[in-house]
Amino acid sequence: MDFKSGFISIIGAPNVGKSTLLNALLSQKVAITSAKPQTTRYKIKGVLHLPEAQIIFVDTPGIHDASIPYNKYMVQLAIETLEEVDVVLLMIEPFPKGLKDGHYIINTYLSQINKPSILLINKVDKISKPQLLPIIEEFNKIYPFKAIIPISAKKEAGLEDVIKEIVGCLPEGPQYYPEDFITDQSERQITAEIIREKIINTTREEIPYVVAVTVEEFREIPEKEMLYIRAVIHVERKSQKGIIIGKKGQKLKSIGQAAREELELIWGQKVFLDLFVRVEPNWRQNPKVWGQLRLKMQ
Ligand SMILES: Nc1nc2c(ncn2[C@@H]2O[C@H](COP(=O)(O)OP(=O)(O)OP(=O)(O)O)[C@@H](O)[C@H]2O)c(=O)[nH]1
Numbered sequence: 001m002d003f004k005s006g007f008i009s010i011i012g013a014p015n016v017g018k019s020t021l022l023n024a025l026l027s028q029k030v031a032i033t034s035a036k037p038q039t040t041r042y043k044i045k046g047v048l049h050l051p052e053a054q055i056i057f058v059d060t061p062g063i064h065d066a067s068i069p070y071n072k073y074m075v076q077l078a079i080e081t082l083e084e085v086d087v088v089l090l091m092i093e094p095f096p097k098g099l100k101d102g103h104y105i106i107n108t109y110l111s112q113i114n115k116p117s118i119l120l121i122n123k124v125d126k127i128s129k130p131q132l133l134p135i136i137e138e139f140n141k142i143y144p145f146k147a148i149i150p151i152s153a154k155k156e157a158g159l160e161d162v163i164k165e166i167v168g169c170l171p172e173g174p175q176y177y178p179e180d181f182i183t184d185q186s187e188r189q190i191t192a193e194i195i196r197e198k199i200i201n202t203t204r205e206e207i208p209y210v211v212a213v214t215v216e217e218f219r220e221i222p223e224k225e226m227l228y229i230r231a232v233i234h235v236e237r238k239s240q241k242g243i244i245i246g247k248k249g250q251k252l253k254s255i256g257q258a259a260r261e262e263l264e265l266i267w268g269q270k271v272f273l274d275l276f277v278r279v280e281p282n283w284r285q286n287p288k289v290w291g292q293l294r295l296k297m298q
């Protein structure tokens with residue numbers, strides 16, 4: 001049998017579970033996830049190596065009606081994958097808002113391109129079977145999906161069907177990446193994302209959205225057998241800096257500790273994590289600083 005390969009974009013509204021699915025499909029955490037929307041800000045590649053095929057998934061930021069320039073840019077990253085990939089996975093949630101978002105994405109974007117597309121109805125662990133059938137019928141009528149698959153990314157249910165359908169849609173092609181290649185993110189990007197995940201998960205209101213993390217130094221200290229990592233947490237205002245640092249520096253300390261523990265597991269050695277908080281006024285409004293902050297990696 002000839003080898004198959006291709007690029008598969010995972011698109012959908014914020015918070016539907018796209019990154020959770022990517023991690024589940026690869027049995028490895030390559031993208032950070034959270035209960036808050038707009039967690040993913042980049043296109044993140046994750047490669048699944050099968051005996052008969054290579055599937056290159058592209059996780060994307062959630063598509064939403066953005067007003068802030070940086071959010072518009074994030075949405076643009078997701079939309080442009082539609083031109084770049086062989087197959088599109090559209091993920092929706094089986095709740096009223098999720099269905100509305102699904103219709104919006106199909107009408108506005110999916111209907112403009114001619115690509116094999118698969119609809120994933122995620123979080124079916126939260127609904128009953130009788131609730132599912134009308135949703136499948138509804139979406140069957142409005143777009144010629146190759147398949148509509150109910151899944152639970154979190155409970156890892158239905159994932160074999162997803163892989164089977166994708167392989168069925170893939171063209172014959174080469175092994176684009178070597179067997180040990182799992183993601184296209186650099187060590188610094190993975191590290192910055194882990195730190196950002198800890199901040200998202202331990203802060204509230206606007207803080208998760210105004211934080212950007214850059215890794216300024218990432219080097220081994222051979223005599224100590226440890227990694228030295230220096231990272232900067234950028235916020236938009238002085239008051240936000242105060243929140244991140246917390247009383248007597250407690251908040252920053254707990255963010256650092258949680259990040260360090262996970263980074264030690266990822267990099268397989270002791271980590272010395274030096275965290276700084278810096279105010280970069282209104283960085284989300286100013287495309288010029290995105291490059292400086294390496295927020296435009298792809
Ligand atoms: N109950 C349930 N929750 C899920 C499922 N899949 C994902 N979640 C949860 O949904 C939330 C969002 O998951 P993410 O994977 O970060 O969602 P996303 O689509 O990547 O979000 P953005 O990056 O913000 O666009 C997290 O709290 C997940 O644990 C599922 O199958 N069932």
Ligand SMILES: [Mg+2]
Nearest residue numbers: 018019039040
């Ligand atoms: Mg995500």
